[in-house]
Amino acid sequence: MNIDSHFSDTFHRSNLFAGIAIKERDDILSQGHHIFFKSGEILFREDNPALRCYFVLDGLIKLSKLHEQGRRAIIYYINPGELIAAISVFKEKDYPVTAKAVNDAALISWNREIMYKLMLKYPLLVINMLQTTIDSKNKLQTRYLELHAELVKQRIARALLRIMRQSSQKTTEGILITFKLSRQELADYTGTTLYTVSRTLSVWGKNGWVKSGRERIIITNPHALVSFAEKG
Amino acid sequence: MNIDSHFSDTFHRSNLFAGIAIKERDDILSQGHHIFFKSGEILFREDNPALRCYFVLDGLIKLSKLHEQGRRAIIYYINPGELIAAISVFKEKDYPVTAKAVNDAALISWNREIMYKLMLKYPLLVINMLQTTIDSKNKLQTRYLELHAELVKQRIARALLRIMRQSSQKTTEGILITFKLSRQELADYTGTTLYTVSRTLSVWGKNGWVKSGRERIIITNPHALVSFAEKG
């Protein structure tokens, strides 16, 4: 399998391949398959579990989890350079999570047998996988604590800042979040409702901290947001 | 290093060593150090990060995280057979978590250099570490969703059931949780306050679902609790 040179950088710079020689990386790469998902498409769902693991080359992937009682929690936004559904190497079922492409996305996928062989062949690959898994677990622990300890507004501030760091660009108006982010999504990410998010953004709009429209958020005063996120 | 035969079983049956030959396990074991912690003692804290990773032979270890604003969240209870602070292999600092022995505990510890060498020497060890890390991450994801989606009482019910499955024994009165569990601890575990926990247990006591005293909980009607935990 060849890789588009545009994505090559993302692949080779990923922490996942730190310390692994280029020709070994190419071996790993050559055993995967390219897949593309359009914005809004679903990679796998609670009732249709992941059978392969995916490396994100481009785009943003949203991992969320649906509760029986109807609510949804966004667990992570996955950036290019990260791996998802590594669990599929070990378990066929039992990964009750939805993965959805937020932007058009390019990925590489490996099925479980191939990935397992690669893991045995390249111990450093597994070590890197372990490290990135621990890192993302720690991030979730932090968010778990915040969900427990902080009021909604503070969590929304933190969420905006996290998303800003992950996926934004400077514009003349401020820092624009570069994907469609509705009130509902932000609510799912912070553990609240779209109404509370709307009210909060409304106030912050009047403060001059953000400018927001339909599925579109610009942060005009990041400094104020940071201070609010930290002090509550 | 020798291992007490009483703990030998826990060591060798752990998922961590699945597929690894006995003499290899003994090699791994021989490079660690025995450590004991009395009930209530702290293994490491937010301001005194873990420098080694630990394998739990006996006892129960509580991992919690303190929020700047004062609240504490219990992230996991760690049973015998599990590994903690694997992150210390990769990072010296930056594991802002407190680990405390809930019961008297026996552990094996390895420092980072030794553990890293072992990981390179035994690829299957890393694969197993990856698998258990993914598993515990998934559990946290589930609890994150619950914290977002469920009311306090439902979360308390789930927490009691989880703890019961982890660490309990049958008595004539019912299923006794076999470690000191205060209202405050249960609150930290479920994301609420000790007052709400107290009120809830008080009601369930009148219902005949539980019997509770000072740092002591007996579940007298697990069936009712399960049904409540699932339906809310």
Add this chain to the structure above:
DNA sequence: CGACGCATTGACAGGGCTCAATTTAAGTGG
């Protein structure tokens, strides 16, 4: 231009937190 989906805003209620006052139980020392 019409329709659909997202966003806004108000009114209202209630779950659960806070604070304070007791009560209960365990542990300690004489």
Add this chain to the structure above:
DNA sequence: CCACTTAAATTGAGCCCTGTCAATGCGTCG
């Protein structure tokens, strides 16, 4: 063994944050 100390647990009162529901506004796209 009992008085004393200390920490945990209970319970009530009050209130506020935030979820719920409903009505309306508005931007986007076919």
